[in-house]
Amino acid sequence: MARIYVDPSIRSCAQSLLMEAIEDVNRRVSCGDSFWIARTRVLEMHADEWVRLYGKEAADQAVRGLHMLAPGEVLDCETQRKQRARSAALTGAHLAAYDPGRNTWLNRAWLSVFGVRLY
Secondary structure, eight states, rough: OOOOOHHHHHHOOOOOOOHHHHHHHHHHHTTTOOOHHHHHHHHHHHHHHHHHHHHHHHHHHHHHHHHHSOHHHOHHHHHHHHHHHHHHHHHHHHHHHHGGGOOHHHHHHHHHHHSSOOO
């Protein structure tokens, strides 16, 4: 299999761009966006600027790197905790408002521990 040579300066530029994008995605998810929407918006905002400033190769590597990462790999622990708490609160409010027959103590306890409804 042939090895592809990547200039180390391009690799380091792409890595710094990727770290900047990860911080931006974390900030947006902390403010309430979903991971996928936040990632798309960050790429829409920065991709053209990255190509203009660092070149197509570095920008392509940064964009591909961000697309390859799963939400658990990008988001820090505090952001993941906020996202789970927001989802559990939304599910609890939905359970109380739209499904009062299933708003039992067992379902609320399960929701508070695991973040999802039991039934």
